[in-house]
Structures are given as C-alpha cells and as structure tokens.
Amino acid sequence: MRTIHKIGIGVLVGLFFASGYATRTHCTDRQRAAVLRQVDASAEGTRVASTRLSDIANVDIRPLETLYSVLKSLREHYVEQLTVEEEGKMTYDAIRAMLASFDDPNTRFIEPAQRKLLTDAEQGTFHGIGAILTIKQTWKTNPDKLKEPISEEHLIVLTLLPESPAAKAGLKPGDEIVAIDGKDVLPFDPYQRANDMMKDTKIRNMEPAQVRKLLDAEQKRIDDGIGMIEAERLLMSEDKKPIELKLAAKPPAKASMVTVQSEEMTVDPVSQVRMENGDVGYVRVSYFGAGTAGEFADAMKELNTKTAKGLIVDLRGATGGDVESAEKVASWFAPDRTLAILIKSRGRKVPVRISGSEGVTWRKPVVLLVDRSTTRVPEVLAAGLKDSGVAKLVGEKTYGDFVDTTVIDLADGSAVVMATGKYVTGKGLDYNGKGLPVDVQASSNDQQLKEAIRLLGGG
Numbered sequence: 001m002r003t004i005h006k007i008g009i010g011v012l013v014g015l016f017f018a019s020g021y022a023t024r025t026h027c028t029d030r031q032r033a034a035v036l037r038q039v040d041a042s043a044e045g046t047r048v049a050s051t052r053l054s055d056i057a058n059v060d061i062r063p064l065e066t067l068y069s070v071l072k073s074l075r076e077h078y079v080e081q082l083t084v085e086e087e088g089k090m091t092y093d094a095i096r097a098m099l100a101s102f103d104d105p106n107t108r109f110i111e112p113a114q115r116k117l118l119t120d121a122e123q124g125t126f127h128g129i130g131a132i133l134t135i136k137q138t139w140k141t142n143p144d145k146l147k148e149p150i151s152e153e154h155l156i157v158l159t160l161l162p163e164s165p166a167a168k169a170g171l172k173p174g175d176e177i178v179a180i181d182g183k184d185v186l187p188f189d190p191y192q193r194a195n196d197m198m199k200d201t202k203i204r205n206m207e208p209a210q211v212r213k214l215l216d217a218e219q220k221r222i223d224d225g226i227g228m229i230e231a232e233r234l235l236m237s238e239d240k241k242p243i244e245l246k247l248a249a250k251p252p253a254k255a256s257m258v259t260v261q262s263e264e265m266t267v268d269p270v271s272q273v274r275m276e277n278g279d280v281g282y283v284r285v286s287y288f289g290a291g292t293a294g295e296f297a298d299a300m301k302e303l304n305t306k307t308a309k310g311l312i313v314d315l316r317g318a319t320g321g322d323v324e325s326a327e328k329v330a331s332w333f334a335p336d337r338t339l340a341i342l343i344k345s346r347g348r349k350v351p352v353r354i355s356g357s358e359g360v361t362w363r364k365p366v367v368l369l370v371d372r373s374t375t376r377v378p379e380v381l382a383a384g385l386k387d388s389g390v391a392k393l394v395g396e397k398t399y400g401d402f403v404d405t406t407v408i409d410l411a412d413g414s415a416v417v418m419a420t421g422k423y424v425t426g427k428g429l430d431y432n433g434k435g436l437p438v439d440v441q442a443s444s445n446d447q448q449l450k451e452a453i454r455l456l457g458g459g
Contacts, residue, residue, distance in 0.1 A: 095416070100229070103188045104419055105135035105153070106405050108229055112413030117236060122289045122322070124267050128236035129243060129260045130164020131157045131171055132319050134375070134401070135228050153187040153228055154248075158399065159317040159373035161267050162286060169260045171247075173317070173373045178255070179246035180234055184225040194218045237262065270295035272314075273302055276449070280456050281308040285329070288320030288377045293328035300332050300359060310365035310456030316395060316445070317371065318378035321405065323352065326381040330354045332362050333391065338426035339384035342404055345420070352423070354384075366391040367452040370438060375399035380423045383436050387425040392455055393438040395448045400435035 074082060095109045110118070117127055136156045157175040160167040178185055194215060197203050203211060226234070235243065242261050249255040269292040272284040281303040285296060303311065330339050335357040342350040368382050368391050379398045385391035404421040424430045440455065442448040 092414070096229075099416065099418075100188060103137075103153075105137070105228070106403050106417070106419035108417050110415050110417060113238075114233060115407075115409070115413060115415045117238070118407065118415075124269060124287065124289055124291055126161060126164075126236075126265050126267060127238045128262050129166040129169075129171075130161040130263075130265055131166040131235065132159045132161070132373075132375075133177075133232055133235065134158040134399075135232075152192065155185050155228055155231055158375060159319055161265060162271075164265055165260045165263055169258050171245075171258065171260070176248035177231070177235075177245050178248045180226065180231055181244050184221055185231045186222060186225040186227050188228065190222045190225065190227070194222075235262075238264070240264070268295070269320075270299055273299040275306060275308065276312065277453055279307065279309045280453050281306065281311040282314065283311070284314040285378070286318050288318070288322045288325045288329075288381075290322065290325070292320070292322065292325040296325075296329050296332075297359060300362065304360055304362070308364065310367065311362060312367050312369060312449070312452045312456070313391075314369045315374050315378045315382060316369050316448070317373040319373075319375050321377050323377055323380065323404075326377045326384075327352065327354050330381055330384060331357045332359065333366055333385055334388040335361055337384075337388050340380050340423040340425060341428070342421050342423055344404075350421075351426075352380075352384075365456050367455050368393050369395050369448055369452055370398050370436065371396045371448075372399055372435075374436075375401045376403075379431070379436055383423075383425050383429070383431060386436070386439075387427055387429065392440070393436070394440045394452045394455065395438055395442060397435040397437050398431075400431060400433050402430075402432035 092109070092111065099107050099109050120127065134156050136154045138152050138154065155177045157166070157171055157173055157177065159173050160171060197214060197218065203214065206214075240261075240263050242259050244257060244259050247256045247258060267287055269287040269289055270283060270285055272282065274282050276282045283296070283299045283303065285292065327339055330337075331354050334354055337354050338351050339354050340352045342352055344350060366385070368385065370378075370382055370393055374382065374395075375398065379400070379402060382391070382393060382398065383402075386393055402423040403419050404423060406418055406420045408416045408418060410416065422430075422432045424432075440451045442451045
C-alpha cells in the first residue's frame, strides 16, 4: 500500500519539476556563465544556469496544483505518517526516474555529494579511479518493424587521467566496464535482454521449466545489478577503496578482471611546455577547467620568448566542459572570430565569439594533436580553430561529443544536469556523434608527433 502511494506522489513530484523545466525554457539567453564536467559521462564541466523564473505569466501551473492537492491529502489522510526523510527520498527518486525516461546520458539528476565532485573536478581535483567515462548508445532494429529502433547502453572508458589509478591498473580508452564488484552494469532498460531472450526462437522452443530457469536467472542478475548512473557514481566517489572491474571481452581475448584503488588526485590542466627538435614549441592541455586558461597563457608567454617556427598543442585524451577557457585559449590564435555556434532548443542559434587576445597573438603555424579520446570542449576548440583556418589537425578522428550541458542547481545542494544544445562550427558543420576528422591521419603517439613536426617544418 505504501509503495503504491510512493509511486503516486513520486510521479506528481516529477510533474512539479517537469513544470520547472518548462518554466526555464522561457528564460532569456543570459547564460554564458561559469562552466563546470559529466563525466560523466558523461557531465563534467557543464555550465551553471539560474533557475530564476522570468516569464511566470505564460507558465501552466496545473501540474503544481495537482501536486499540492495530492501532497496535502497524503499528509492529512494517509494511514501512515510520512516523514521528512521519506518525502525527500521520494522527491529524489521521482526526479531521477523522470530524467532517466529520456534515455539521454547527458541529462540526469545528481545528489549533493555528486554535485560537490563536479565542483572539485572544475578546480582540477578528481575522485575515484581516474577514468573519464562515457555512456555509449548503440542501436539495433526492433523486431516489431512498427516500432522505433532499440537502444543499448555501454559504460565505456573514454580517456584516463595522467598517472591515475585506472591508468596504472592497465585500463585503456575503449574498454567497456560490464560489472563492478561482481554486480552487472545494467542498461537504461534492464529488461531488454530478457525481452530479447523471449524473442529468440531457440529459447521459445525450450521446455517451460527451462525457460523459467533462464528468466529467473536473468531476474536475479537484474536484482543484483546496478544502473549506468549508479555505476558512474561508484567509480567517481570519494570512497578510497579497491574496486574490482570486469571488462568486456575483445575477441579473441576473453573478459578480464582488474582491481583499481580509488583515490583523490590532482590534474595539472597544462603541462610539458617545451621545444621539440629545437625549433617547434609544444604544450599539452589535458583538461578544460577553471585554471586552464591562466596556465595556458603562462605557457604561451614562455614559448613566445623562444625562436619557434610553429606550435603543437596536444589535445589527445583531453576533456572538460569549460567553454570560457576554450575561448581564452582560442584568443591566442584567432581573436575576435567565431569559435562555434550553439544551437539551442527551438532552433535558436547563439554565436560563441572569441574575445580579443590577452597577449601577443601567435601568428606562426599551429598543429593540434587529437585522437579518439579528445572529447567535449577540446573538440569544440579544435573544430573552431580548424574552421578558422589557423590550425591543422593531426592524429585520429575525435570522439564526437559536441553536446552542451547545463547544471541547474537546486536549493538543497542537489542539481539537474541537462542537455541544452549542441555546438556546430562557424560554417555550420555538425560533427556531433560523428567525430571531427583530421588533416593528417596517424595512429601511434610517436607517429602523430612526428607528422606534426613535419607539417611545421621543424628540425
């Protein structure tokens, strides 16, 4: 009985927050505020938006009235007295379920402890195993041709932080994590595999007892498993403990087990400022957060004092969502130009302009090193500089995540991370879900660096 009422109140709480989202879509475009990531998978480094209402007259408040009516009835007449803690948990569960219904890895609810981790990451302090994760969706044809294709989700290692526990344990970009501490990582629809089993002719021809045994085993796997979002949380938590990971098989190899010690680590966003072959400048940018622009400016001032023919900016494995820092980095090469165009809801287009240079503009050739782990804001930067004609790209096609996400902070310290747009280049080129192609293809790290030096005429 209590469960039914919890579901009812949860749905209505969800309607309350849904109406909040509808209200927010009437807000003006005064964003471009601070930027924070998701990891998430996924959402690290997303912008922080205000929840202040700006056009309350046009908002349909009937869902709020319904919510209030049910809450009032429950508090006054429900047989068991609801506690503040229970109502809080129902609220969190309702928001979480509401956002999960979008099946969008870039839209989710995060509790106060997770929100703190985002703030730490923006400042360069990371917790957990030190792997930047992504939820990759694949699509397969629905057996019922009248329905849309079915999505399947996979928890993938996108990139590894330098000297992180995950890197030391041997994890590599592209690894799929299928279980954590013996618990299977479940897709958004945990019953999809059971549905597929029942459509398998071989299984349908089995004896009922055999089919029941298979379904019981699948139900136990689901009951013991963990969802994608919870899996990400476990791998990025402040708990300093060993975590056992099961990695998916990569034929001809079998599935493998690896133990990673979770810990706190600090990442320097800009490093390895040096000269290559005596006459080519080199600087590595691994993360776009609050301190990236300042450290990059220091690196450029150092390199400007040297007689370099050209510059290599290494964005391999780089991630982060601080667009403002990317603008400031771009200002060294393409001041007063358009870095990208942000396409928002209802087709609105917001140009992302590069400010004037804060130092001496770099007029010499530039090569950006990128690979399949280059994602989010570093991709936007690379696409913008390529589009402007001021940089060549060497390496591999990038990951292809040009989605803009916004953090909406709530009163109790929790937050909603929401996909609010996507970036295209100033010329309108859309690389989201496709990846940014390079000018010179090279697979190994050494070969990529050699090709960049060759393009710059170094040594």
